[in-house]
Amino acid sequence: MMYQFEADFPELCDVFSIGTTNEGRELLVARITDNVSQSEGEPEFLYTSTMHGDETTGYVLMLRYIDYLLNGYGTNARLTNLVDEIDIYINPLANPDGTYHGGNSSIYGAIRFNAMGVDLNRNYPDPEDGPHPDGNAWQTETVHFMNFAEEHNFVMSANMHGGTEVCNYPWDTWSTLAADNNWWVYVCREYADTVHANAPGGYMTGYNNGITNGYQWYSIAGGRQDYMNYFHQCREFTLEISDVKLIPASQLPAHWNYNYRSFLNYMEQCLFGVRGKITDSASGDAITAEVFVLNHESDSSWVYSSLPGGNYHRLLFESFYSIRYSKSGYYSQTFDNVIVHDREATVQDVELVKIMFDIDEPLAETxxxxxxxxxxxxxxxxxxxxxxxxxxxxxxxxxxxxxxxxxxxxxxxxxxxxxxxxxxxxxxxxxxxxxxxxxxx
The missing domain is CATH 2.60.40.1220 (Immunoglobulin-like)
Known part of the structure; x- marks a missing residue:
């Protein structure tokens, strides 16, 4: 099915494998954007599901989401804008060995763990508990996803699970609230409230009416959510999408209807906040630089511009901010009273001036x-x-x-x-x- 999406929509969709599992199954990702053969400096966004192999609701819903985006392009204005403006990556199944533990023709033998019996959502480097918090070597799936994250600059992502119904936001590993806690509450509240408007009473209404801080729910070490936020400056939350892990096929259309609008809302958030390009003032060339909100940042919350376009995306809750732009070998610049409105983009392009060094002094960042x-x-x-x-x-x-x-x-x-x-x-x-x-x- 994944490769058929690419065959049917070759100009919009590229399906590729980020690696194979212990049992030889592919970890497939669909990239969806208006110019799939090019990199245009658009924000990169990732949806991924079912790293616990027996939590399959998100797996099926993400397949339908791919189909929805591709078939709606050119006819649905909102979907067309999202595909035009975002570099979208969707990995419906992150643990195929667990999901197809009972054989490739059925998911009813699915298990939580991978083929080696390891919980993949405890296997990632942790900001508090180190590179191997579960005492296991990084699993094949973990290594492939870590390499995938290194190769990209994901602005936002979500990691789908099952077993309860809640939007779980950072942090999981410690009690300290994220620097952008008010933004996290806002976007998770938007997700859950939109679900409530389209679902029967009782769906995603537990915890704090559908949202929770991870640590306040229960603390874990080695989760992918904290890994992506801390080590990659990517805004990722954990979406628990169904109380029953392996729901009957007859219930999948209803869960799609409950959630698809929220899928769109959350993905759309990566277009807002403060964004722009950072370039060298003399040459005009794009550069990588740090974007740091003064009197605000903590625990790796700041972001960086990325090549080839020098684009950056700093997601922020509605307020006024002072933002410093800096890079080794350049004079930093600070912009005060930068205004941010919810669900709007504030565009701030920046030119940094290079410091003149002695001709023999190396400038390369090694x-x-x-x-x-x-x-x-x-x-x-x-x-x-x-x-x-x-x-x-x-x-x-x-x-x-x-x-x-x-x-x-x-x-x-x-x-x-x-x-x-x-x-x-x-x-x-x-x-x-x-x-x-x-x-x-």
Missing amino acids: FSIYPNPVSGNYLKLKANQSVGDITIYSMNGELCHKSNTGGTNTAFVDVSKLNAGTYIIKIVLDGKLVQQKMIRH
Whole structure:
């Protein structure tokens, strides 16, 4: 069915595999956009479902959602606008080995876990509990999804489950509220209220009338929601879509009717907030830069512009904000009293001026660390080549941390024993010592 979508709508839909599972099944994603052969700098959005293999309502609803978007393009004005303005990715089935545990012809033998007996929603790096919070190696499915996230700059996503009915927003791992908690309450309230207007009484009315903070419900470590928010600055929430995990086929049309308008509302949110392009003032070339809301950000909530277009998307609740734009080697710029209205876009294009260095001083950014400042127990380091030793020094030269990546170019670094303050993190790349300043909150 997935590849048939591509065959029927080749100009709008590209179906591809991000990898295969332990039992050889493909993890399929449908990309839907108006120019599927190009990258236009549009916000990237992801819906994914059924990482617990026996929670299948979202699986079927996402197949129908793909069909709905493709068949509505060109005839339904709202659907056409969403496909024109958003780079949409939909993965209906994130754990096919669990769903088809009983065989490829039936889902009635479905299990929660993958083929190795691991709960995939406890298997992701966690900002508080580290790279392997469940004590297991990263599973094949986890690695494929982590690589997929690295290759993209998802602005928003949602991760669908079953077993209850609620919009679960960050954080799951700790009690601290997200910097954008008021935005999360707003978008989840919009989702649930729209459902209530189209569903019978009792559907998605538990908890706080259909929404909940994850930690206040129950805390988990290793969930994908917190991984995406903390390590990828992607706004992801967990959508529990049906009390019964494996609902009868006869109930699927009703659940579609309850939810499809909310699917559209949530996806549409990635077009709002503050957005624009960040470029070099002299050349006009797009650059990657940090977008930081002053007196607001915490726990990796700030975002970055991305290439090739230099586009950024900072989703914010209605208010006034001061926003700083910065990049190493450039003078930063701060814009005060930036006005944000709900369900509207504030466009703020920015040109950064390069600092003139001595001609022999290198400007290339050889590695990145984020979040920085870091408030959790772990930060992520990513370099443009394999890394050996990682060392962290205090500002008075004291060695505070030493570890080794084992030759990879990505590492999760434990900073839980560092006191609040400023540090220098050093790595060796291509025989040369390079360093960056990091701040521990």
